[in-house]
Amino acid sequence: MSRSRSLTIGAVISLMILLIAAMSFIWVPYDVTQLSIPDKLQRPNWTHWLGTDHFGRDLFSMIMVGARTSIAVALLAVGIGIGLGVPLGLAAAARQGSLLDEVIMRTNDLIFAFPSLVIAILITALFGAGAMNAIIAIGIFNIPVFARVTRGGALSLWQREFILAARVSGKSALHISVEHILPNVSNLLIVQGTIQFSLGILAEAGLSYVGLGAQPPTPSWGRMLADAQTMVSFAPHLAIIPGSAIILTVLGLNLLGDGLRDLLDPKVRKGRG
Amino acid sequence: MLRYTLKRALSLALSLCLASVIIFAVVEVAPGDPASFMLGINAQPDTVAALRAELGLDQGKFARYLAWIGGMLSGDFGLSYTYRSPVSDMIGERLWISLPLAIYALVISTAIAFPTGLYAASHRGKAGDVAVMGATQLGVAIPNFWFAMILVVIFAIKLRWFSAGGFAGWEDGLFLGLKSLTLPAIALALPQAAILSRVMRSALIETLSEDYIRTARAKGLGKRATLWRHALRNAMIPVLTIIGLQFSFLMAGAIIIEQVFFLPGLGRLVFQAITQRDLIVVESVVMLLVFAVILVNFLVDLAYAAVDPRLRDRT
Numbered sequence: 001m002s003r004s005r006s007l008t009i010g011a012v013i014s015l016m017i018l019l020i021a022a023m024s025f026i027w028v029p030y031d032v033t034q035l036s037i038p039d040k041l042q043r044p045n046w047t048h049w050l051g052t053d054h055f056g057r058d059l060f061s062m063i064m065v066g067a068r069t070s071i072a073v074a075l076l077a078v079g080i081g082i083g084l085g086v087p088l089g090l091a092a093a094a095r096q097g098s099l100l101d102e103v104i105m106r107t108n109d110l111i112f113a114f115p116s117l118v119i120a121i122l123i124t125a126l127f128g129a130g131a132m133n134a135i136i137a138i139g140i141f142n143i144p145v146f147a148r149v150t151r152g153g154a155l156s157l158w159q160r161e162f163i164l165a166a167r168v169s170g171k172s173a174l175h176i177s178v179e180h181i182l183p184n185v186s187n188l189l190i191v192q193g194t195i196q197f198s199l200g201i202l203a204e205a206g207l208s209y210v211g212l213g214a215q216p217p218t219p220s221w222g223r224m225l226a227d228a229q230t231m232v233s234f235a236p237h238l239a240i241i242p243g244s245a246i247i248l249t250v251l252g253l254n255l256l257g258d259g260l261r262d263l264l265d266p267k268v269r270k271g272r273g
Numbered sequence: 274m275l276r277y278t279l280k281r282a283l284s285l286a287l288s289l290c291l292a293s294v295i296i297f298a299v300v301e302v303a304p305g306d307p308a309s310f311m312l313g314i315n316a317q318p319d320t321v322a323a324l325r326a327e328l329g330l331d332q333g334k335f336a337r338y339l340a341w342i343g344g345m346l347s348g349d350f351g352l353s354y355t356y357r358s359p360v361s362d363m364i365g366e367r368l369w370i371s372l373p374l375a376i377y378a379l380v381i382s383t384a385i386a387f388p389t390g391l392y393a394a395s396h397r398g399k400a401g402d403v404a405v406m407g408a409t410q411l412g413v414a415i416p417n418f419w420f421a422m423i424l425v426v427i428f429a430i431k432l433r434w435f436s437a438g439g440f441a442g443w444e445d446g447l448f449l450g451l452k453s454l455t456l457p458a459i460a461l462a463l464p465q466a467a468i469l470s471r472v473m474r475s476a477l478i479e480t481l482s483e484d485y486i487r488t489a490r491a492k493g494l495g496k497r498a499t500l501w502r503h504a505l506r507n508a509m510i511p512v513l514t515i516i517g518l519q520f521s522f523l524m525a526g527a528i529i530i531e532q533v534f535f536l537p538g539l540g541r542l543v544f545q546a547i548t549q550r551d552l553i554v555v556e557s558v559v560m561l562l563v564f565a566v567i568l569v570n571f572l573v574d575l576a577y578a579a580v581d582p583r584l585r586d587r588t
Contacts, residue, residue: 110288110295113566115525118543118559119299125547126303198414205416206529210544225419229533232422233430243419250414 007259013252017245021067030058032065033217041235051237053227059237062219063245069131069220070249073213074200076135078193081142086189088143089150090181093158094173105151108144116141120203124212131214138203142196149192153185187264194257198250205246221246277578285571292563293345297338300552306330307354310550328354341556355551363542364558370440371531371538374454374461375523381462382469382519389466390473395500397478405470412467417526421460421533428456438535457534461526465519472515476508483507510577517573521566 029049036056044051050059092104120137127133154177157163166176207213208222216223221242228238308324309316325331329340344351350360393405429437435456441449480486481504489499528540535541539558546554 106288107291110291113288113292113521113563113570114295115521115559115562115566117525118528118562121528121544122299122547122555122559125544126300126305128304202416206418209416209418210529210532222416225416225422229422232426236426239419239422239426243416243423246416246419247411247414251410254410254414 004259004262006255007263010252010255010257010259013248014256017067017249017252018071020064021071024061024064024068028058028061028064030061032057032061032219041231041238043237050241053224053238054231054235059224059241062224063221063241066219066221066224066242067245067249069208069214069218070201070204070246073131073135073138073204074197077138077142077200077203078196080135080139081146081196082189082193085143085146085148086150086182089147089152090154090177092147092151093154093181094177096155096158101151104147108147111141111144114141117203117206120207121210121212124207129212129215131218134204134207134213137207138200142200145196146189146192149188150185153188154181157181157184191257191261191264194253194260198253198257201246201249201253274578278575281571281574285567288567289564292567293342293560294338296556296559296563297341300556301334303552305550307550307552311354341553345557345560350557351553353546353551353554355546355549355554360554360557363554364539364561367537367539367542369443370454370536371524371527371540373450374458374527374530374536374538375520377451377454377458378461378465378523379516379520381458382466382523383516385462385466386469386473390470390477391500391505393470393474394477394481395496402474406474409467409470412463412470415463417460417464418529418533420463421457421530424456424460425533438533440536440538454536457527457530457536460533461523461530465522469512469515469519473508473512476511477504480504480508510581513573513576517569520569521562524562524565 034057036052039048039052039056040054042048042052042056048058048060050063052058053062088104092101095101120134120141123137123140124130124133157180163176163180166180171179204213204220205222205225208220209226211223211226213222214220224242225239228235228242232239306321306325308321308328308330312321312324322331329337332340341351348361350364352358353360353363356363389405389409393402396402425437428434436453439453441453443450477500481500486499486503489503490496494502524539527536527538528544530536531538531540532544539562543555543558545551546558
């Protein structure tokens with residue numbers, strides 16, 4: 001698949017999921033908290049486009065509201081990663097080789113060594129299951145990722161003439177980092193942000209699946225899958241529909257990330273030609 | 274090489290020390306006293322205090338940390354709060370499921386990724402490459418626990434080739450044990466195979482554009498021979514890194530897959546221990562997993578240095 005095509009397809013899928021999530025704030029076909037046992041376990045039909053679950057709840061409505069949960073958790077987790085990781089990466093690059101740089105980078109290496117899912121489960125289980133703790137648990141592991149990407153991008157910039165000029169003119173390291181380095185690493189951050197966003201969607205689904213994500217009655221895709229597990233042999237649509245929603249979202253974001261990397265990273269662009 | 278090894282070993286020891294402090298601190302600051310949790314909400318304060326003393330929870334944090342870490346170094350992981358049995362025995366039993374599962378998944382992932390990555394790289398830009406890359410995009414996007422459910426429906430419920438869950442045990446032979454780990458291993462391996470295949474492809478493509486490959490081709494070496502003899506060997510470094518990293522993903526990823534298949538492995542143990550506030554089990558299992566990851570990375574580093582002297586000199 002050509003890169004520009006992956007950008008287009010990725011952007012269309014991602015936008016569609018975002019729109020569905022946004023729309024759920026103003027309109028859903030059915031109330032997701034309303035149980036209707038006579039309508040339970042319906043296959044997709046004209047009244048219930050994606051069918052109903054074992055409580056007779058409309059699956060399409062649940063997917064819409066579930067999108068909101070997934071996106072909110074993954075997006076805020078990316079926010080934590082950028083909010084803390086980027087300043088750390090900038091500081092490490094500004095003081096390359098210093099004790100600060102060494103401490104930041106070694107701590108990063110250490111966090112990478114932790115099995116993220118186990119720690120996320122540990123945090124959510126010990127501090128209480130819920131969307132907020134899921135965000136923190138996923139977000140913590142985004143910090144070293146963004147710190148590393150920022151440091152890597154910033155290090156090469158510090159050698160460039162325009163940065164030298166800024167230094168000669170007497171600007172402080174902080175000033176240069178914010179004014180000159182940050183805008184120039186933003187492309188890298190956008191690409192990495194898209195990737196971490198899609199990983200966050202998967203992580204949120206995993207946590208919700210084991211009951212540690214958003215709590216009922218808030219629908220979430222992972223929890224829908226957990227509920228489906230015992231009924232999957234006679235009502236496969238209960239598993240196929242939320243699973244497809246997760247796959248489509250992650251696929252869309254990954255394609256978008258690939259496309260953006262090509263669009264924004266001149267090295268890749270040059271390498272292709 | 275000796276100096277390099279010593280330096281890496283020192284860094285390994287330091288990482289392990291720091292990791293143990295972090296794990297202990299996370300578990301310590303978590304709300305919920307294990308003694309109160311075990312005795313229930315109606316327990317008398319003096320009963321709770323007595324149990325705290327019995328479990329050693331009345332000692333200072335630093336003393337407990339030292340006792341825990343000292344015990345671990347001598348192979349004594351302490352007693353489980355909930356079951357009152359040695360944690361090392363509990364871990365030992367479960368390791369016989371989780372470790373073979375992770376290795377099995379790693380073998381499947383590598384067996385899928387190598388030929389597909391190789392094929393895609395040698396057919397770059399052609400229909401086969403596009404198909405493989407499309408499949409890997411999908412592979413990365415599929416949550417492994419969902420894939421596990423689908424595998425159960427198809428191969429356990431519809432076709433009845435495998436059981437839907439549980440572990441047959443190794444006592445009845447290797448075949449039955451491996452059979453009950455097959456579906457979980459496939460589910461675990463799929464996303465890793467997709468990642469590895471992509472890494473394999475890009476590493477090979479990068480190597481194939483090197484000057485020495487062009488020289489080999491110019492000297493009349495066939496395309497296939499160049500690929501096998503020169504490109505593949507040099508593309509192995511990034512591939513080995515990813516395989517090393519994947520081991521940790523597989524050990525950790527098993528925590529959810531073990532839930533899907535009701536496998537009594539380390540993942541299920543740690544999950545149960547977390548919900549029962551059996552903190553000593555939680556600390557020990559997490560520490561063991563972190564140790565495994567750091568050790569594997571250390572070994573991968575040494576392996577690099579052994580094959581590529583430049584890496585030794587750099588540090």
